[in-house]
Amino acid sequence: MTRARLALTVTVAALLTVACGGDDGDSAAAADPGEASQVPSGRVTVLAAASLTESFEHLADELQTTHPDLEIVYSFGSSSGLVEQLLSGAPADVLATADTTTMDEAVAGGVVDGEPRIFARNTLALAVPAGNPGNVTGLADLANEDLRVAICEPQVPCGGAAQRLLDAAGVTAAPDTLTTDVKEAASLVALGEADAALIYLTDAAAEGDAVETVDVPDAEDVVSDYPVAVLADAPNPEGARAVVDAITGEPGRVILGEAGFLEP
Amino acid sequence: MNPTRRTEDLRVPAGLLIPAALGVAILVLPMAGLVVRAPWSDLPSILASDEVLTALRLSLVTATVATAAALACGVPIAWLLARTTLPGRSVLRGLVTVPLVLPPVVGGVALLMVFGRRGLVGGWLYDTFGISLPFTTEAVVLAQVFVAMPFLVVAVEGALRTADRRYDDVAATLGATSWTTFRRVTLPAVTPGVLAGAVLCWARALGEFGATVTFAGSFPGTTRTLPLEAYVAINSGDSDVAIVLSLLMIAVSVTILVGLRERWIGTA
The missing domain is CATH 3.40.190.10 (Periplasmic binding protein-like II)
Known part of the structure; x- marks a missing residue:
């Protein structure tokens, strides 16, 4: 009996999760x-x-x-x-x-x-790991094939903003990974796995000492x-x-x- | 066959039938939902699009290379587990099967910590040879091997345990070295088990997402496999592409399971 009830509870919980979809469905349900x-x-x-x-x-x-x-x-x-x-x-x-x-x-x-x-x-920042191991000096470095570059997927907001900023600077970036949200790109820089990433100024600040920013002229013109x-x-x-x-x-x-x- | 037995089978208690029906609904409804929501008229053009074909090609290549690597290392592991009295064998078995129950994203974080540019092994690789694994196709393969090889090890170990060992003993008494015995006697006897394990491993590698996106990143043509492409599509608001990719992966999975069904029923 108890076992049957447990099984039912589990099934119902699973159903609810399915019904809501998404990772946080259970809390929303x-x-x-x-x-x-x-x-x-x-x-x-x-x-x-x-x-x-x-x-x-x-x-x-x-x-x-x-x-x-x-x-x-x-x-x-x-x-x-x-x-x-x-x-x-x-x-x-x-x-x-x-x-x-x-x-x-x-x-x-x-x-x-x-x-x-x-x-x-919000505005974008050119973020690099502490110490700037890739010697990134500006947006033009994002076109460097030898550097590990993370940018957001073009269809998500941070990617759209990054594209506008790159277009305005006339740079064709050579990214190594396209992240589906900005926090993923920020983490890659903080871990030192990416040499540079275009993330929001606020995300660069939130990473604290692990991340530095490189000055980008006119970055304040691309506002989200x-x-x-x-x-x-x-x-x-x-x-x-x-x-x-x-x-x-x-x-x-x-x-x-x-x-x-x-x-x- | 037997008529009295058949009527007995029909008397299913409601306490079993209802939860079973609910369970089947949970398993089948999502897939049926995909079929209903599928953009059938756009399906050919989506399947033939560059992104999908690129992701499909990458998925097929990486899953196949990962399976080859898993065979090369996994069969010897299975042999050690099934045929030797190595001390700490149960600990070893536990360790190599952990990825079966581990969330793949945990595997991805672990791989990044070890093989990342600042990782234990990755740091040395980078400083010594200038090799950096994350964001490369090799990283995709490594993530897939990590997640899928245990499936192969478990399948092959099972086959080795049920195989008749007397043939090996006879080969040994006839003067074959242990390596020759393994190659000429043991391995041919468990070939069906090895093949089944390889197919399961390949299917798991093809569906790998969590470890891949965490460790290898996501870039078209290099690291963005089919599951990643589906994830990117749904997060970019392109649900049609996500549905078509999901259907494609379901079709592959179902084909593989149907192909393996006979074997599974045979050993059940």
Whole structure:
């Protein structure tokens, strides 16, 4: 009997995971809309661009003090991958992407409630491992076949931004690996496996001493806008609005500013 | 065959039937879903696209080289495990089969720490010979060998254990060296087991994702195999390509399993 029940529990758990799809499906599946409708409470599932990882986790800690009843669950990944999950029906409350192109796809797909708001902006940095073992001096070095270069996949926001920056500089890069999100590229530099990578300034800062940046003239001309929106099928719309208010309001402004994001 | 036995078989308790049906649904529905969602009209053009063909070619080449390497090292490992009384054999068996249950991405991290440019072995390779493995096709093969060779070792060891050892003993009494006995007597006797192991190993290598993306990276033509191409497609919002690639890999897997079925049923 106990064994049968265990088997059933396992099967149901597996079914739920399958039903939700995506790596973080199980947490989203258990989303609790919350009983009280006045005070935002319960679980809020936030799908966010990988480059927001540190800032948003910091923000969740801050919200613990002001909204103790809110439980924020993050799923970080490439913006385009997150939008794809949403269009396939992944249950979530908030979407924050690293560019407007991916957010526009979500809007066009009808999964967004209302108008997305730009809450931060970011620029790219040419990141190298501490000590700059590849003697990288500028964007032109990314065309060097002998250097190990990591760039984001062109269809994901950091890859699109990298392409714009390279185009503007007239450089045809010779990457050795194309990562599906910016954190992957940042880790490769931090580990010393890549000699150079184009990542966001904020990701280079988040890697601390393991990563240095090389000055790129005009890097500030290629700016990525970060929009955030409440989702149309949000299981917890009140909680979602509270989180979006925090992201676009004072707590978000301070935390994102500390991480190196620009104000919108 | 027997009519009374057949009616007995039909009386399946609901306590077994319902969970079994649920289990089958979990296993089969996702694949059926892919077939339903497949962009059938665009299928030929997607299959014939440069990205897919490049990834397919890379996958076939790397999985085949990885299987050859796994055969070269895995058969001797299986022989050591099955035919010798080496001390610490069970520990060795445990160690070489760990990748069977290890998340492949853990294998990728481990490979990066050892063979990466700043790794234990990789650092020496790089400083001495200027060889750096990550982001190369060789790294893809290494990742596949790491993940897939245990399948071959387990299959071959099983075959060696069930094979009749008296032929080996006879060969030895007739004066054959142990190496000749292995080549001329032992190996031919377990050829079906070795082939089955090689096919399983090849299929596992073909489907390798986690260790590959972590250790070898992802670049078209060099390291981006079919599973990586599917992952990139779904993360770039190109679900049609991801579905077609998934169908392609399911077709390969099903073909292999059907090919092996007779053998599996035979040994069951």
